[in-house]
Amino acid sequence: MATNTIASLPFQDWGLGIDRPLLIAGPCSAESRQQVLETAEGIVRHAPQVRVFRAGAWKPRTRPGGFEGIGAEALPWLREVKERTGMLTITEVATPQHVEAALANGIDMLWIGARTTPNPFSVQAIADALKGVDIPVFVKNPVSPDLQLWIGALERFSAAGITRLAAIHRGFHWFSDSPYRNDPMWEFPIRLKAAFPKLELICDPSHIGGDPKLLADIAQQALNLNFSGLMLEVHCDPISARSDAKQQVEPARLGELLTSLVPRKSAAEPHLRNELHEHRAAIEKLDADIVRLLGARMDVAARIGLFKQEHNVAILQPEWWMKVMLEQQRAGQELGLSEAFVKAFMDTIHEESIRRQNRVWEGQELPVGNQGPAVLAKE
Ligand code: PEP
Numbered sequence: 422m423a424t425n426t427i428a429s430l431p432f433q434d435w436g437l438g439i440d441r442p443l444l445i446a447g448p449c450s451a452e453s454r455q456q457v458l459e460t461a462e463g464i465v466r467h468a469p470q471v472r473v474f475r476a477g478a479w480k481p482r483t484r485p486g487g488f489e490g491i492g493a494e495a496l497p498w499l500r501e502v503k504e505r506t507g508m509l510t511i512t513e514v515a516t517p518q519h520v521e522a523a524l525a526n527g528i529d530m531l532w533i534g535a536r537t538t539p540n541p542f543s544v545q546a547i548a549d550a551l552k553g554v555d556i557p558v559f560v561k562n563p564v565s566p567d568l569q570l571w572i573g574a575l576e577r578f579s580a581a582g583i584t585r586l587a588a589i590h591r592g593f594h595w596f597s598d599s600p601y602r603n604d605p606m607w608e609f610p611i612r613l614k615a616a617f618p619k620l621e622l623i624c625d626p627s628h629i630g631g632d633p634k635l636l637a638d639i640a641q642q643a644l645n646l647n648f649s650g651l652m653l654e655v656h657c658d659p660i661s662a663r664s665d666a667k668q669q670v671e672p673a674r675l676g677e678l679l680t681s682l683v684p685r686k687s688a689a690e691p692h693l694r695n696e697l698h699e700h701r702a703a704i705e706k707l708d709a710d711i712v713r714l715l716g717a718r719m720d721v722a723a724r725i726g727l728f729k730q731e732h733n734v735a736i737l738q739p740e741w742w743m744k745v746m747l748e749q750q751r752a753g754q755e756l757g758l759s760e761a762f763v764k765a766f767m768d769t770i771h772e773e774s775i776r777r778q779n780r781v782w783e784g785q786e787l788p789v790g791n792q793g794p795a796v797l798a799k800e
């Protein structure tokens with residue numbers, strides 16, 4: 422897999438006078454000039470912290486028959502918002518024609534929707550249309566939880582010369598019961614940020630929650646996780662909205678929501694750094710111990726693999742494993758570890774252990790000797 426191929430500047434170097442946390446707000450869709458201007462004016466009045474006004478001109482609907490947006494005719498309304506309020510503007514593009522129209526109408530930034538990101542042909546066509554135009558591009562995660570598709574889309578824009586790139590976390594469609602419209606699965610944006618620490622990452626609580634009641638908790642969690650900003654859907658009259666009516670809030674409610682959030686510093690201040698450093702050193706040592714133990718654990722697995730092969734015993738021993746799992750879950754509980762966490766951790770270990778034994782049987786690998794107990798005995 423290609424890594425670190427995304428070269429993106431931090432917000433403060435975008436030359437647009439923006440910084441963290443970047444707040445983007447506006448209606449799901451631009452429906453009429455009146456609705457766009459009224460919403461923008463409401464945002465300025467109630468939530469002056471908002472720097473970027475969003476509105477979809479082209480709406481990708483999952484099924485046909487819904488409101489598919491006004492199209493390019495809505496773009497001059499966004500330009501008017503910018504002239505009247507000073508907010509920058511952003512809209513969704515899904516084709517080279519959209520890009521051309523957005524650029525012709527002076528739109529400041531573009532976002533790629535969750536239904537476009539997973540299609541490499543569409544993404545490449547948009548990226549090609551942007552060659553030579555270094556406009557900021559925000560890439561939403563794909564509808565399904567696939568980190569590689571998200572990274573791939575970001576890489577295509579980076580390769581096309583876009584230096585002001587950001588990722589938007591809007592949650593993932595999932596089949597289990599969930600209070601969310603799109604499950605946040607925070608591990609995905611966390612993995613993205615771990616792979617590309619400099620990439621600006623913003624959260625879209627409206628599409629994650631699908632319900633105004635959930636917005637504050639999701640937005641706060643994003644700030645707690647060091648996200649660089651938020652995108653929220655706001656409508657001057659949410660119940661009459663032609664798309665995503667259930668999740669949009671009025672500008673006054675946006676104002677309340679933003680003032681209720683507790684900002685987090687992205688790094689500890691100098692006088693706190695020593696203490697943080699001590700905690701980190703402890704964690705680094707424990708992590709090193711965990712990896713060393715895993716090495717020892719897998720070496721024992723390889724030796725058991727050899728033993729089973731010599732004596733013609735099957736690799737998978739589900740009853741024994743069930744017993745180990747229960748014992749570890751019980752022990753974990755006493756240490757404040759959740760059953761689900763211990764299960765997931767132990768399952769991962771078990772799967773690797775089986776892979777090890779298979780490799781031993783196939784002659785691809787041998788145990789490193791008596792390393793397991795020897796390593797443990799050094800303690
Ligand atoms: C939107 O932002 O209105 C939108 C269509 O979002 P997504 O692509 O995340 O569904």
Ligand code: MN
Binds near residue numbers: 449654
């Ligand atoms: Mn929407």
